[in-house]
Amino acid sequence: MATDPLAGRQTMGLDDVLEGFCPPHYRHMSEAADGLLDEKDGEGGTHGDPADFGEAYRTADIAQRSLDEVLHD
Numbered sequence: 001m002a003t004d005p006l007a008g009r010q011t012m013g014l015d016d017v018l019e020g021f022c023p024p025h026y027r028h029m030s031e032a033a034d035g036l037l038d039e040k041d042g043e044g045g046t047h048g049d050p051a052d053f054g055e056a057y058r059t060a061d062i063a064q065r066s067l068d069e070v071l072h073d
Contacts, residue, residue: 026032
């Protein structure tokens with residue numbers, strides 16, 4: 001029976017290009033969740049700039065309204 005050298009290993013993105021919010025890019029999932037929230041809601045995050053966040057909405061006004069009404073803790 002042949003042994004698969006990659007058995008048990010999964011690629012989780014490309015280092016410094018596309019990194020998943022999961023180990024091995026973070027020590028544990030709690031840290032990964034914090035990283036994701038910071039990416040979305042932190043300074044310069046996609047939920048803070050209507051130009052970035054607005055791509056999911058029909059108009060910039062709707063995007064701004066969503067940003068204004070969503071609670072950010």
